[in-house]
Amino acid sequence: MGEIIERPSVSPILWNADTEVCLFYAMRGHKPVGINKHFHMMGIHSKFAQSLGQPVTSAQIWEHLSTMYNLAVLDESDALPFNNNVKHFQLPEDILNFGKDKTKKEQHEAAVKTPSTAKSSSNKDLQLQSKSTPPSAKSNRKRTRNVTSVSPAVGASGPGSSKRRR
Template sequence: MAQPETAADVKWTPELEVALFHSMHGLKPVGLNKNFHMVCIQHKLQQSAGLFLTTRQIWQHLRTLYDLESLENLEMFPFPNEETDFNLPAHMVDDIRVYLKEAEGVEEEVGGTKKSRCLQSSSLSPASSPITGRSGSKRRKN
């Protein structure tokens, strides 16, 4: 099977473009699943044309044929897709700071070197971590 080195090495003949369009049948190169669809397009094109093209080469050619950015903007997502900054609630940040401050441990001299050890406190057990929100080893009854 022939393998062009770069996109410039690909000669997009009318026959190869028809094979590309047949490969794209039912697979949109835009939207949420565009990368999965592109792998399928690549596989179908390889099977039909007998020519291995990378997905990058196919993307480059599709960009010459279509305004993919505009098509992407027209595509509707099945869920809200607004970017927002994520912030932990203030009470969780405070709990984590207290937990980390307690967990820093105490510096002690052992054989001339300083070693840090965690406090042996029941408040620092994994079962009472402020991150997990569990307190103690007792299970809650529903």
């Protein structure tokens, strides 16, 4: 049914100057704060694990970054790329009560009457259109070119010949 995937054991990271430099290089171009912090962390995690050469979890990176920076304050100070003001909104009463005034019988009658009136008006429109348009416009057939026969005196290079020069 389901496949069990065994992940390699993750050992603790020995944080020294070299591993922190690797982390900073991995963070280049990625900012782990703000609205897209988790997407940026994916990039940081990938680059850092590759440069370190051992399995690393993003939780280990978050934990170390939280010892270096106050991530909560950085999240709040990061400007959003859009306006995120919360406003109270409520639909107008006429929209909320739309259709509640009519009874189900009236709604059914209205639904039954609507298609028949639309059909009769569309038939009238078609009749008026067919009377006003000329017969050539009614035809949807393709026009074909009338090909005249070539007289032998004119030759193959004359007008109306099937061979054309380019």
